Amino acid sequence: MEAIAEQFFNLEIMVLAWPTIWRGLLLTLLLCSVVIVLGLSGGLMVALLCTSRNPLVRIPVIIVVDIFRAIPPLVLLIFVYSGLPFAGIQLSPFTAVCVAFFLNNSAYYGEIYRAGIESIGTGQTEAARSTGLSKLQTMTYVIIPQAVRNVLPDLLSNTIEVVKLTSIASVVAFQELLYSAEMIRSITYNASPIVMAGAIYLAMLWPVVRLLSRLEHRIDG
Amino acid sequence: MAAWERFIDTFFKWEVIAEYLPEIAKGFLITCEIAVLVVLCGLVLGLALAVLRSYRVRPINVVIVVFVDTHRALPPLVLILLFYFGLPNVGISLSGFAVLWVVLTLVLASFAEEIFWAGILSVDKGQWQAARSTGLGFTQTMFYVVLPQAVRMMIPPLTNRTIAITKNTALGSVIGVGEILNEATTAQSFSGNASPLMVGAIAYLILFLPVVYLGRWIETRFAWKKA
Numbered sequence: 001m002e003a004i005a006e007q008f009f010n011l012e013i014m015v016l017a018w019p020t021i022w023r024g025l026l027l028t029l030l031l032c033s034v035v036i037v038l039g040l041s042g043g044l045m046v047a048l049l050c051t052s053r054n055p056l057v058r059i060p061v062i063i064v065v066d067i068f069r070a071i072p073p074l075v076l077l078i079f080v081y082s083g084l085p086f087a088g089i090q091l092s093p094f095t096a097v098c099v100a101f102f103l104n105n106s107a108y109y110g111e112i113y114r115a116g117i118e119s120i121g122t123g124q125t126e127a128a129r130s131t132g133l134s135k136l137q138t139m140t141y142v143i144i145p146q147a148v149r150n151v152l153p154d155l156l157s158n159t160i161e162v163v164k165l166t167s168i169a170s171v172v173a174f175q176e177l178l179y180s181a182e183m184i185r186s187i188t189y190n191a192s193p194i195v196m197a198g199a200i201y202l203a204m205l206w207p208v209v210r211l212l213s214r215l216e217h218r219i220d221g
Numbered sequence: 222m223a224a225w226e227r228f229i230d231t232f233f234k235w236e237v238i239a240e241y242l243p244e245i246a247k248g249f250l251i252t253c254e255i256a257v258l259v260v261l262c263g264l265v266l267g268l269a270l271a272v273l274r275s276y277r278v279r280p281i282n283v284v285i286v287v288f289v290d291t292h293r294a295l296p297p298l299v300l301i302l303l304f305y306f307g308l309p310n311v312g313i314s315l316s317g318f319a320v321l322w323v324v325l326t327l328v329l330a331s332f333a334e335e336i337f338w339a340g341i342l343s344v345d346k347g348q349w350q351a352a353r354s355t356g357l358g359f360t361q362t363m364f365y366v367v368l369p370q371a372v373r374m375m376i377p378p379l380t381n382r383t384i385a386i387t388k389n390t391a392l393g394s395v396i397g398v399g400e401i402l403n404e405a406t407t408a409q410s411f412s413g414n415a416s417p418l419m420v421g422a423i424a425y426l427i428l429f430l431p432v433v434y435l436g437r438w439i440e441t442r443f444a445w446k447k448a
Contacts, residue, residue, distance in 0.1 A: 007310045070429035071422055072391035075402050079418055086231045086415035167296035191307030198299045205294035216339055
């Protein structure tokens with residue numbers, strides 16, 4: 001029991017680790033805000049292209065989306081970070097994470113938006129167009145607002161995944177929360193900093209997970 | 222050198238690919254092994270937890286909900302590092318393979334429990350009452366009447382989640398499990414060429430593209446429940 005407390009809940013080490021972990025947390029938050037915005041907008045773009053009636057637009061986009069859905073995000077990240085330099089494209093860890101996440105998240109968010117857009121009946125489009133709205137106006141004012149509302153739980157759930165996924169940025173030495181914790185662990189040989197990082201992720205995400213499971217049960221039940 | 226040739230030389234250099242292909246193939250098998258183990262254990266454990274939860278014993282349910290929420294809120298990489306680097310110091314030493322297996326199983330079980338539970342709740346109360354009034358016991362009702370209907374409804378979200386979690390096997394490269402990504406990055410640093418990484422990426426495509434399509438097919442196949 002004492003060994004466990006010593007190894008996982010060592011207060012001394014936690015106090016020592018706090019400044020570093022705090023910096024890591026700030027970077028995690030920065031990273032999250034950038035990649036969520038990128039993913040949400042990229043996803044919308046993907047969804048609009050996927051629902052396009054022109055097959056020359058639709059089919060290539062669908063193939064690319066499928067490829068990015070099939071490749072694990074970590075593989076994509078390592079490819080961007082340490083594969084592209086061989087082709088003369090050297091990116092900083094932050095940029096590499098943003099690029100890899102943009103590709104991966106746009107595919108996932110795109111799929112969710114697409115389901116939302118397809119859940120709106122064609123009657124809506126016809127009605128909107130017949131009142132004189134343009135195609136673009138129909139999308140922005142009629143279809144998308146309803147589509148987003150329909151898939152809100154899925155968007156939320158994917159956003160939780162994205163926040164969790166930012167932890168893989170530690171693998172390419174971006175000094176976010178988990179990287180900071182792991183750095184101190186490797187110096188002190190004590191797992192408390194990782195417990196701390198875990199506690200911070202829990203504090204950020206548990207309320208959202210609770211909310212989500214309420215939403216899901218209400219919709220299904 | 223033309224740009225095209227340079228591209229081929231960087232990402233599809235045949236000599237490098239031929240040299241490291243056996244290693245990557247070994248990694249491919251390990252990824253498959255972990256994936257199968259995780260999917261089997263995770264789904265069974267998730268179903269078991271959901272059934273256990275339906276008996277509505279309060280203390281047990283609190284434990285289940287906390288377990289599930291924790292694993293849904295924590296990044297898998299945090300759990301992996303915690304298990305791999307933390308446990309040996311308290312006398313539990315697991316191999317990288319075992320850590321990856323255990324962690325991904327727990328994560329998948331948590332998501333699966335939540336999905337199964339939502340499915341069980343979505344089966345109409347009348348089904349329960351009718352089954353019980355014909356003389357079936359609680360457990361019989363669960364397994365013969367409720368679950369068959371619930372599982373059918375829950376298959377699309379379950380496939381999606383399972384695919385997403387199986388892709389996390391790539392995280393094993395962080396703790397030295399010799400799966401595809403690990404073999405590919407090792408080969409890349411030995412050869413000083415990005416081709417092994419490309420082969421690794423293609424290996425993942427071979428493994429997961431069919432699964433993604435299967436998932437999509439299942440989604441349309443079971444779409445009737447969505448309305």
